Amino acid sequence: EDQVTQSPEALRLQEGESSSLNCSYTVSGLRGLFWYRQDPGKGPEFLFTLYSAGEEKEKERLKATLTKKESFLHITAPKPEDSATYLCAVQGTGGFKTIFGAGTRLFVKA
Amino acid sequence: DTAVSQTPKYLVTQMGNDKSIKCEQNLGHDTMYWYKQDSKKFLKIMFSYNNKELIINETVPNRFSPKSPDKAHLNLHINSLELGDSAVYFCASSHWDRRENYGYTFGSGTRLTVV
Numbered sequence: 001e002d003q004v005t006q007s008p009e010a011l012r013l014q015e016g017e018s019s020s021l022n023c024s025y026t027v028s029g030l031r032g033l034f035w036y037r038q039d040p041g042k043g044p045e046f047l048f049t050l051y052s053a054g055e056e057k058e059k060e061r062l063k064a065t066l067t068k069k070e071s072f073l074h075i076t077a078p079k080p081e082d083s084a085t086y087l088c089a090v091q092g093t094g095g096f097k098t099i100f101g102a103g104t105r106l107f108v109k110a
Numbered sequence: 111d112t113a114v115s116q117t118p119k120y121l122v123t124q125m126g127n128d129k130s131i132k133c134e135q136n137l138g139h140d141t142m143y144w145y146k147q148d149s150k151k152f153l154k155i156m157f158s159y160n161n162k163e164l165i166i167n168e169t170v171p172n173r174f175s176p177k178s179p180d181k182a183h184l185n186l187h188i189n190s191l192e193l194g195d196s197a198v199y200f201c202a203s204s205h206w207d208r209r210e211n212y213g214y215t216f217g218s219g220t221r222l223t224v225v
Contacts, residue, residue, distance in 0.1 A: 031211055032211030034211075034213055034214075036213070041218075041219075042218055042219070043114075043200050043202070043216030043217050043218050043219050044153070044200075044214070044216050045216070046213030046214060046215065047213075048213075049211050049212070049213055051211070085151065087153070089153075091211060095165075095166070096141070096158055096160065096165050096166055096206070097155055097158075097166055097168075098155065098214070099155070100145075100152070100153040100154075102150065102151060102152050103151055
């Protein structure tokens with residue numbers, strides 16, 4: 001069964017302190033790995049899709065990377081406005097279903 | 111213009127009642143979804159429709175029934191509500207393509223509280 005595990009559950013950073021979030025996954029044939037950002041009281045907002053090992057994508061202070069078993073979301077010099085829950089999700093080649101991880105809650109203090 | 115809109119945003123109701131949540135998207139997407147986010151913030155797929163055809167039907171109680179009158183709308187009807195149904199329900203939409211995997215656009219959620 002497809003599965004996504006994210007770590008850590010919560011991460012507290014000082015402004016400017018770079019770090020990484022981890023997403024480990026098992027899927028029977030990867031059709032896509034996704035990263036989303038979710039702010040309190042809102043729906044998840046799409047950030048990236050990664051398709052194959054070695055692929056990288058960037059958006060402002062965020063960079064997502066992918067290996068055959070895990071993905072990392074690197075946050076460079078974070079700002080307080082980067083505080084949110086970051087969700088990882090996978091879709092296998094078996095069907096339309098996208099499975100989400102439990103998320104990492106990121107707090108960035110000024 | 112809101113891309114994926116859900117109504118109502120909040121719903122408080124008594125056990126045993128029947129309620130509906132409506133969802134509409136103006137993105138021209140062909141696939142729509144219902145997800146449930148529980149108190150631990152875990153998002154779980156419930157249903158999905160592609161061009162009005164049901165393509166995902168997870169193991170949810172048959173008190174939950176989705177309806178898609180057209181590609182832009184996906185409603186969720188819940189019969190005989192129970193305390194455990196309390197959660198945030200998210201509607202989402204996407205464009206299905208065999209080569210590209212586009213992310214979902216989510217609505218802002220409906221917080222259902224059963225008392």
